[in-house]
Amino acid sequence: MQAQSTKSISDFYVIGINYRKTDAAIRGNFAVNADQYSEILTKAGDFALDELFVLSTCNRTEMYGFAGCADQMIALLCTVTAGDISTFKDLAYIKNGQEAVEHVYSVAAGLDSQILGDYEIVGQLKNAVKHAREKGFIGSFLERVVNSALQASKCIKNQTQISGGTVSVSFAAIQYIKEFYQSILGKKILLLGTGKIGRNTCKNLIDYLDTQDITLINRTQEKADILAKELGLTSAPLTELKENIEAAEIILVATNSPKPTILKSHLENTGDKLIIDLSIPYNVEATAAELENVQLVNVDELSKLKDETLQKREAEVPRAKTIIAEHIEELMEWYALRKHVPFLKSLKTRLKSIHSCNLYLQAAHGYIPAETEDDRIQKVINGMALKMRQQNQYGCQYLEALNDYMEYSKAN
Incomplete structure (x- = not known):
């Protein structure tokens, strides 16, 4: 198409x-x-x-x-x-x-x-x-x-x-973690999804929480492996998702699956969890929030965070x-100039064909150097385009252009 x-x-x-x-x-x-x-x-x-x-x-x-x-x-x-x-x-x-x-x-x-x-x-x-x-x-x-x-x-x-x-959805997740925990020392983090938002979130985790106890999982494992190697982290295959959910205390989800990737059943009897779902649609099953051991936060809740940066x-x-x-x-x-393109193209064609007109040839005899014809025509087109843009009006533009062309011819 x-x-x-x-x-x-x-x-x-x-x-x-x-x-x-x-x-x-x-x-x-x-x-x-x-x-x-x-x-x-x-x-x-x-x-x-x-x-x-x-x-x-x-x-x-x-x-x-x-x-x-x-x-x-x-x-x-x-x-x-x-x-x-x-x-x-x-x-x-x-x-x-x-x-x-x-x-x-x-x-x-x-x-x-x-x-x-x-x-x-x-x-x-x-x-x-x-x-x-x-x-x-x-x-x-x-x-x-x-x-x-x-x-x-x-x-x-x-x-x-x-x-x-530093305020973005990915950074807001970091702010939330800092407010939720006095210290994340020794806490394992699982990041599911290593697309653009996942990558940004991962780098923020390292930069602002000063931790590298992070495991990366992605639907395409190679992407998780590459990012983990780049940042000195750990990666795991999607087949080991359940085990990594059980081991982690902080879980961030930034995937684009049409259905939830983390289910309520994954989280039952697995200890206290802070889960931040950055995905749309949600990639954490909504009923997971019913579990007493789970604190589930989504993007809308993160956006409510306010600080001095936002005020500035x-x-x-x-x-x-x-x-x-x-x-x-x-x-x-x-855009206004583009509206005139069809007319200007037509004008250029007519000016080029004018040399077959006997009346024009008689009037122009003796002062039209052939080698400057294209230059003169382009001068006329440029001038007419400028007038049309500035004046935004139509009228006898072919006649005006012809007069301009003749004047340029006389000048040469």
Whole structure:
């Protein structure tokens, strides 16, 4: 599937649900894993969609793309996920046109993150777009919007303190552990899942808890082995999950399995456990919280942690929004110019064909050097593009361009 190159901003939509109106359990029904993402792109044509990408994280599931109406995108998402259309519409937000564009920037900058300024979203956004691009679903408009949003995000990170300190979902897990235990000396830690969030969590465990008594388990064992070797930790195969659950006192789960990986039965009569589930959908069976020996925490509870760092970040929001506005203005200038591309191409063709016109040949006789023809035509095109962008008006532009061309010819 190759995305169309010319799109109208009025047909650009964002549909999604996030932490603001839904809890993690509901978001889990609409979460999109790698296989489901591929299925969405495969089925997109059945819903008359050819340019889109999906962003699915622990605190949001969103689809960005071009459509005749938002219902096409909602139907596609709900066809592939466990959620239903009625529930999605009750809890979703739908943004269109420039409002949808502004949302892309807000997400990329971490302004819409569950923990303000959490820049893990940048890597997640890049991966989401990369997957869609590989399948031919990213056209020139989406490419430009995402690149501009990422540039704005980088400027915000460099020019403000909105990402200052160390606050993210993975770091919030460390904060929780520090508050729960006076000391973790001698406590065994099990980390299940070594994807991006798992890796970040693992490094935070080492850096901020000063421990290496950590065992890594991943569905693909090789990934766990590589990370364990890199950080001087221990890894174990998934087949030894139960034994490692029994041995650990702190368990962190960062997997993307559609069903719980850790069950209540795994935890019965195994001693006191602190379990932090960073996964969406949940990868720890909810009934595990009923056990007296288990303290189960999920991403929504972690996001409620507040500290001075977050307060400082809040103060930086106005500056971040100013930077976003500057980048959006540049984007809209580019978009306005693109609307004139068909006309400018037609104009260029007509100017090149003018040399077959006898009236023109008579008028231009004696002062048109052939070797500068392309340069003069391009001068006219550039000048006309600038006028159209600045004046934003149409009219007798062919005649104006012809007059310009003749003037350039006389000058040469």
